[in-house]
Amino acid sequence: MNESNFSILPPNDEPEGDYRSIGPRRWLAAWLGSIAVVAFFGNTLVISCVILYPKLRTITNVFITSLAISDLLVSLTIPWIIVGLVSTRGWPLPDETCILVAVLRFTCSGSSVWHLVTIGTNRMFLITTSSATYRKIYSRVNTAIILFITWLIPFSVIIVPYAIGATRLGYDDGPHMCSDLEEIRPDGTEYSIHAYLAGSWLTCIPLCMVLCVYLRIYIYIRLHVRKQNAWSTGQQHRNTAVATVSATVEDAGSTDKEGANDAKGGSGSNTDGAQVQSNQPTERSAQNPIAAATKPPVKKGDTLETRITKNTFYVVLGFFMCMVPYGIIILDHNLGIKGTPLPQAFLLFNVCMNPLIYGTKHPHFRGAIRNIFSGRISGPLVMSNSVATASTDQGGT
Template sequence: MGTSDATMVFSNDTETAVSVESYSATDFSINTTTISGVENNTIMGVSTAGPVSKSLQTYEERVVVAVCWLLIALINIIGNTLVILAVVFSKKLRTSTNVFVISLSVADLLTGLAIPMSAVGLLSPGNTWPLSTEAPCYLAGMLLFVSSSASLFNLASIALNRLILIKRPMTLYRSLYTRRNLAINVAVLWLVAIATMVIPPLFGVGGFGYDEAHHTCSDLDTHPRAKTFERIQTFLSYPIPFIIIVSSYIMIFLHVRRHFQTQRSMRSAISDTTNASSSNGSSSFVVSDNATVLKTAQHNRIYRQQLEITKNLFMAVCAFFVCITPYCVALFIPNTDRYLLFLGVVFTCNSCVNPIIYASKHPQFKKVMRRMLQCRYSQIEEPSDALKALMACRKTV
């Protein structure tokens, strides 16, 4: 057969012939065909092969996502550090509920510390992890998943705490939320979050590392048992906290509605009694009723303050689910892999939303954080020993 005849190249997998045009000494053509996922370049009858990139996004898209994540990490670290320092500096913020708020801020802070590693992978022009070792990426991926699980457990603990505080007697609340019980509660929820994400990979079920498709530090979708690992994450981290959160806030809502209906009835009855007593000249009874009204008003003021705190914490829960829901829904919709990276940006926004809610809405956190941002530490209510020591050091300097 002469050189002018057509040359046939066969695929090992499909045994399909691919025709390559003939060439001459002065005129030759370059044909590129993809066979079984491998790019084959035929130049002057010589075939060369190279791997096709697994990336689902262009490099420009990766740069945009990396910049967004770095901004989120910056806001996250500053905001959650302020929340933690607010409790360190003010004794007034050292309540049982705020123990879980601080635990939640620590979880969010871990997310902020893990995000930059994914930005490193996104900004690298190549398709492989740019550093000499993948250990930082493995650790970042694990921290990201542990913190997400811990955040959900903390939000469930906060919801249950508010339910007991608002609906049950204060004596029961104080007996349940002692320092010892709070420490055990926080330790258990973190141990469960860590165990859920760490133990399965130790037994060969899933793993963490560099995701070549999205160029991020995450769990490995290419692992042979990745789907099993995802099911373990889902069933151990999501249903129970979700049920606790939803049921707790529904019961709080129903209780609050009944409470204010009762209060309106009581005020109406007291008003009618007071008017009747005044018309009959019973002044001592009026004084007694006025004392009852004042006591009821004070109780309502405290109740409304706790209700306001509960509403703001509920906003944090809503923000969490608004941020994570698009990503979680996309996981169950076919052909959405390309959009998961962009939805991941929305997912991680939940880690920096909470400090913004506390600084703008929470009545107690707002005051302390505002003083901190204004560097007016001496005006912080009920300063802690740590803050007093810090102020003393500043005066000596």
């Protein structure tokens, strides 16, 4: 038998490139599996906090809960991504399931980006406008419309190109996952409608809006703190001057009273003198109500509202940390391992970052999570079908 007629093939008759990438794909599958577990339980915990504690049922937390739902749905698609990732024979399930996974993944991942826009915009109006204006903007109807648009935009980006035949959905043998498959033109080039739509409406436009919103919040807080500091400094000078004048007048009045008491003579002078001495604080407050009533206001930068806004910005910053490596690897295909969807390892990590940030930074969510783990449930286990109108209390949650 001539041994030159035989060749050693990788297991399962896979191409050599796929065979070499199966090891890294398994490691990536393990990483994605850990992300799915953390994201599922973390986002479930965030949703449970809003259900259990009425204090957390605010307009801002409506968008945070919707964000947690989108991240929870993404975590549910990760096991199906792992199935395609470790498969050596293509997609082992019906094609319809792969199409559903692709639509759900694109829609929920895109809505996570737009939720950052809605949350940031909500914080901006809450801080920079009056309570009446805020309540008018974020009424029940307007809030429902905003949420609908937040989910509609990413769903349209994936479903419209698929409906008009500009792209297909299915199993992509390149990254070994359910994704969009661009159609080929007669000249051999690919349609890039979905790529352009996703790049603009799911990345560039919302992230630019987020940067503008938080820049507006930062500028407003900085200006407000400067005004408050200037007002406090000026008020302290005025209070010092008024207190000096008041002390001079009171000293003169006390001298006159002591002279009058001495003129009356006798032991009554000591009693009257003691009475005058005991009433000096009350008289001083009555003669100088401005110095007693005016106190430096609390700085805007030190309020709970500003701390919560910083925490929401941490969520945006975390998303940028996941998006930048994703974009770099997408643009430069030489980075990463061939046949491995390495960009998804960074992008999908975002779904478990939000509950970690809210659980460790947000003061009210942190307290609610602590109570849940300790078994102290202060609110009824009832889902409210209505959203309370924004109020002063809602600004701090």
